[in-house]
Amino acid sequence: SPDLVTFGETMARLENPAVGPMRHARSLDLGIGGAESNTAIGLARLGGSAAWFGRVGDDEFGRLITTSLAGEGVRLGHTVVDGTAPTALLFKERRSGTLTRVQYYRTGSAGSRLRPSDVPHDLIRTARVLHVTGITAAISDTARQALDDAVETARDAGVPVSLDLNYRSALWTPAEAGECLHTLVKRADLVFATEQEARLVVPGDDPAALATGLSALGPGDVLVKRGADGAVAFCEGRLHVQPAHRVPVVDPVGAGDAFAAGYLAEFVRGLPVATRLATATAAGAYAVTVRGDWEGLPSRADLELLRTAGNDVTR
Ligand code: ATP
Numbered sequence: 398s399p400d401l402v403t404f405g406e407t408m409a410r411l412e413n414p415a416v417g418p419m420r421h422a423r424s425l426d427l428g429i430g431g432a433e434s435n436t437a438i439g440l441a442r443l444g445g446s447a448a449w450f451g452r453v454g455d456d457e458f459g460r461l462i463t464t465s466l467a468g469e470g471v472r473l474g475h476t477v478v479d480g481t482a483p484t485a486l487l488f489k490e491r492r493s494g495t496l497t498r499v500q501y502y503r504t505g506s507a508g509s510r511l512r513p514s515d516v517p518h519d520l521i522r523t524a525r526v527l528h529v530t531g532i533t534a535a536i537s538d539t540a541r542q543a544l545d546d547a548v549e550t551a552r553d554a555g556v557p558v559s560l561d562l563n564y565r566s567a568l569w570t571p572a573e574a575g576e577c578l579h580t581l582v583k584r585a586d587l588v589f590a591t592e593q594e595a596r597l598v599v600p601g602d603d604p605a606a607l608a609t610g611l612s613a614l615g616p617g618d619v620l621v622k623r624g625a626d627g628a629v630a631f632c633e634g635r636l637h638v639q640p641a642h643r644v645p646v647v648d649p650v651g652a653g654d655a656f657a658a659g660y661l662a663e664f665v666r667g668l669p670v671a672t673r674l675a676t677a678t679a680a681g682a683y684a685v686t687v688r689g690d691w692e693g694l695p696s697r698a699d700l701e702l703l704r705t706a707g708n709d710v711t712r
Pocket residue numbers: 591622623624625626627628640641642643644646649650651652653654656677678679680681682685
């Protein structure tokens with residue numbers, strides 16, 4: 398049985414290799430990206446077992462997604478190949494050294510056709526944690542129903558539910574998101590949010606107030622992420638302030654998914670809050686130092702390197 402079960406929409410990712418407007422790129426780098434599968438890869442790299450399911454198109458991009466995830470050791474037994482819709486695309490336009498613009502082509506995609514009949518109830522019941530994101534609630538009505546079904550299945554079986562709010566402004570309005578995410582937070586055991594995302598659900602001027610406010614809705618672990626400023630958590634009834642590592646930023650996308658992977662990798666092993674936060678923070682740091690949404694995610698050996706390397710070269 399897997400440590401983590403997650404699901405959602407994963408897309409083919411196209412990115413200009415050189416910095417500048419996308420229209421001047423003569424070739425694009427091809428990869429994959431999706432918040433939930435990024436987290437599944439992160440957990441697998443840290444030695445956990447992760448299962449992901451979703452719909453992909455019956456096309457080369459769909460096959461890229463399944464072979465990439467399988468290559469990272471993510472289990473895909475319940476993924477559906479949908480012959481009636483294409484795999485969605487995401488374009489990452491590297492506009493400056495550190496500024497990235499992300500554009501999605503996902504309307505009507507295979508991934509957004511996820512529906513309750515795709516949900517593997519038995520698999521979810523055996524997991525140590527079910528990880529979901531707000532994106533799935535926003536991509537379609539049927540995906541939202543699948544999300545509700547999966548969350549209820551986990552709750553009924555006593556499997557902790559982890560929720561990353563992951564607000565996407567292209568998919569819904571702040572008001573729509575706020576209402577839906579509020580009901581999801583109430584049913585979650587762990588919640589990951591940026592300050593901006595937390596404010597969609599609860600009022601609060603500072604991260605501590607936001608973490609406390611989200612925790613008052615029910616979840617035992619609340620993580621408010623603050624980029625290079627680290628994170629503020631409300632776990633086991635008290636606040637924890639976690640600084641970030643100082644690292645050179647190459648690509649900020651994917652730090653949040655990495656952070657969730659690091660936290661959950663230690664959570665499923667029953668390790669204390671301090672360890673969960675340390676691994677989450679290290680995973681977030683590794684994510685931003687490498688181009689790509691998940692390619693830089695650390696192994697256990699990489700975590701050790703970050704802890705022990707006093708200088709740049711390790712031999
Ligand atoms: P994403 O860009 O994936 O949407 P996010 O906004 O959800 O990320 P962030 O707060 O940016 O989440 O990052 C999550 C965690 O990753 C932070 O709490 C921090 O530990 C680490 N992190 C992010 N950015 C940096 C950085 N510039 N330097 C060091 N660590 C970072």
